[in-house]
Each structure stands twice: as C-alpha cells, then as structure tokens.
Amino acid sequence: MNNSLPNASVKCLRDTSVTAVVFPCLYSILFIVALVLNSLAAWIFFSIPSTSTFVVFLKNVVVADLLMTLTIPLRILSDAGVGSWHLRAFHCRYSAVLFYITMYISILLLGLISLDRYLKIVRPFGKCALQRVRVGQMLSAAVWAVMLSLALPNVILSDQPPRISGGRLKCSSMKSKAGLLWHEGFNYFCQVIFWGTLALMVVCYTFISKKVYESYKASKSRSQAASRKTKAKVFVVVGVFFICFAPFHFARVPYTLTQTRNMASHCQAQNALYIAKETTLWLSATNVCLDPLIYVFLCKVFRKRLTAALGPKALHKGAMDSLTATSTQLEMSQIPHSKRLSYNGMPE
Numbered sequence: 057m058n059n060s061l062p063n064a065s066v067k068c069l070r071d072t073s074v075t076a077v078v079f080p081c082l083y084s085i086l087f088i089v090a091l092v093l094n095s096l097a098a099w100i101f102f103s104i105p106s107t108s109t110f111v112v113f114l115k116n117v118v119v120a121d122l123l124m125t126l127t128i129p130l131r132i133l134s135d136a137g138v139g140s141w142h143l144r145a146f147h148c149r150y151s152a153v154l155f156y157i158t159m160y161i162s163i164l165l166l167g168l169i170s171l172d173r174y175l176k177i178v179r180p181f182g183k184c185a186l187q188r189v190r191v192g193q194m195l196s197a198a199v200w201a202v203m204l205s206l207a208l209p210n211v212i213l214s215d216q217p218p219r220i221s222g223g224r225l226k227c228s229s230m231k232s233k234a235g236l237l238w239h240e241g242f243n244y245f246c247q248v249i250f251w252g253t254l255a256l257m258v259v260c261y262t263f264i265s266k267k268v269y270e271s272y273k274a275s276k277s278r279s280q281a282a283s284r285k286t287k288a289k290v291f292v293v294v295g296v297f298f299i300c301f302a303p304f305h306f307a308r309v310p311y312t313l314t315q316t317r318n319m320a321s322h323c324q325a326q327n328a329l330y331i332a333k334e335t336t337l338w339l340s341a342t343n344v345c346l347d348p349l350i351y352v353f354l355c356k357v358f359r360k361r362l363t364a365a366l367g368p369k370a371l372h373k374g375a376m377d378s379l380t381a382t383s384t385q386l387e388m389s390q391i392p393h394s395k396r397l398s399y400n401g402m403p404e
C-alpha cells in the first residue's frame with residue numbers, strides 16, 4: 057500500500073466553482089432550521105427528568121445534534137472561501153472532525169434507541185440491565201468517550217504545513233503518512249458503525265412491526281387498512297435513516313481512497329468524487345433537522361411539554377392530531393385499551 061499523499065491528488069486543483077456557491081446556501085438554510093429545532097428540543101428535554109434510558113439517549117442525541125449544528129457556520133465560511141487559509145485549516149483540523157464525530161454519535165445513539173424500543177416490547181414491565189437509567193447513562197458516556205478518543209488522531213496528525221497550490225486547501229494535505237493511514241482506517245470503522253446500526257435497526261423494527269401487527273390481530277380489529285398503515289409507519293424511521301445516510305456511505309469509500317492512495321488519478325474523477333461526497337454529506341447533515349421530529353413522534357413526555365410550552369391555543373388541537381396521525385408512534389385507537397401496543401413499545 058502506498059501511504060504517501062499521491063502526487064496526482066496534490067497537483068489536481070479542487071474545482072470549487074459550484075461548491076463555493078451551492079453548499080454555503082444549502083448549509084445556511086440547514087443551520088437556521090437545525091438551530092431553531094434543536095434549541096427548542098434542548099430547552100424542553102432539559103426540563104424532563106431522565107427517568108428512562110429512552111430519555112437519556114434522546115437527550116444525548118440533542119447534545120450531539122446541537123454541537124454538529126454549531127460547527128456549520130465555520131463549514132459555510134470555509135466552503136465559501138471566505139477568510140484566510142488559516143480558517144480552512146482550523147476547519148480541517150478541528151471543526152470538520154467534530155462535525156463527523158457528532159454525526160456518528162447520533163447514528164450510534166439512534167441504534168441504541170431502536171434496541172431500547174425493542175426491549176420495551178420484549179419486556180414491557182421487566183427490567184433487563186440495558187433498560188436501567190444508570191446503564192443508559194454509562195452507555196451514552198462510553199459512546200462519546202470512544203468516538204472522541206478514536207477521532208483524536210485525526211486532529212493530532214493533521215500537523216503538516218498545508219500545501220496550497222493555487223486551489224482550495226485539501227484537508228488531507230495537512231496530514232502526515234500516519235495521519236492519512238488513520239484517516240482511512242477510521243473511515244472504514246465509521247462504515248462499520250453505519251451499516252451495523254442500519255442492520256440493527258432493521259432487525260429491531262421488523263420485530264416491533266410484527267408485534268404491533270399481532271397486537272392488531274389479537275384485538276380482532278376490523279381495520280385492515282389501519283394495520284397496513286401501521287406497518288408502513290414503523291419503517292419511516294429506518295427509511296429516513298437509510299435515505300439520509302446511505303448515499304454518503306457509498307460515496308465516502310472511493311473519495312477517501314482518492315485522498316489516501318493513488319486512486320482516480322484523473323483530476324476530473326477526483327473532483328466528481330469530491331462533489332459527490334459533499335452533496336451526500338449535506339444530505340446526511342439534514343438528519344439534525346429530522347431528529348427533533350422523532351422526539352415529537354416517539355416521546356410522549358416531550359410532546360406533552362411541547363404542547364404545554366407552545367400553549368393550548370397556539371397549537372390548535374386539530375393540527376396536533378394530524379401530527380400524531382402521521383407519526384410513527386402508532387397509537388392504535390381501534391384496539392381495546394388493555395391490548396394497545398404503541399410503536400414506542402409501551403402499552404398505552
């Protein structure tokens with residue numbers, strides 16, 4: 057393996073004619089929406105006591121999403137080419153790393169949330185170790201600690217004087233040989249995190265969906281349409297997760313190889329892969345706006361606090377009902393109360 061920065065990569069100037077205009081605009085919109093939604097979510101969540109692992113994980117997702125949102129302004133300036141190369145270098149070394157880590161922390165936490173919902177159905181009343189608040193807090197802390205410490209070499213090993221040869225500074229040009237090696241290895245590790253979490257979610261939600269369907273049948277519900285709708289809604293969370301993150305994970309591997317090995321020696325191909333990576337990364341980042349919707353749909357306590365905060369008049373009951381109807385919470389009004397099983401796994 058050739059661990060040195062390929063000459064082709066250094067010589068090939070990054071074409072930023074499109075990215076310098078389009079991405080700052082796209083990220084600006086994302087920043088405003090994400091800041092409003094996540095600040096509101098944080099304000100509500102931190103008035104809710106951590107009485108379940110579910111709330112613990114959701115609180116951690118809010119913190120990760122808020123941190124990720126705060127890195128966006130620097131990304132906007134860096135993409136737009138505003139400021140000196142020092143700003144771009146700061147983005148490469150610190151801000152971009154934090155952006156990626158918080159993204160993967162969110163992914164891991166969403167995996168833990170699906171596992172938690174699954175356990176809630178298997179043991180609605182019993183408490184296994186994973187359902188204890190203390191264990192939830194320790195697991196969340198472990199996720200943060202592992203991700204932060206494993207990404208630290210990405211910061212430390214970006215210590216080379218940046219090579220700017222006319223075009224935009226490439227983050228990989230600030231890395232030593234060891235830095236490039238770690239960057240590539242850590243990116244493979246992140247691929248495992250994403251595809252592993254996706255597999256876990258598919259298994260958990262398939263099981264949840266099956267249980268919800270059985271719950272319908274047991275109630276001898278006449279509404280087959282409602283049952284079908286329920287099953288479809290169950291997959292909304294997994295579907296959104298896949299659509300947001302999968303394209304980036306397909307684009308990331310070949311792009312990383314252009315950074316670390318002599319792959320795609322054609323400059324045009326390198327630029328195309330860069331644009332593909334940037335576009336799909338923006339799509340992944342939109343997840344920071346979608347997570348707050350999950351809180352509304354899945355977390356009853358959150359929904360109650362939100363309604364109270366916005367005031368009963370401000371949020372018309374009809375509007376709230378339609379929100380709940382499109383939710384994945386799957387409250388089953390046709391089912392006798394004693395047999396109801398909601399998507400969030402709790403007998404309502």
Ligand SMILES: Nc1ncnc2c1ncn2[C@@H]1O[C@H](COP(=O)(O)OP(=O)(O)O)[C@@H](O)[C@H]1O
Pocket residue numbers: 148149152153154156157207210211214225226227228239242243246
């Ligand atoms: N999955 C990841 N986790 C943590 N840091 C990452 C990850 N992927 C890339 N990085 C770091 O983020 C910075 C920007 O990387 P990258 O987006 O590949 O560069 P560029 O903007 O030049 O395409 C680099 O320091 C890189 O090591």
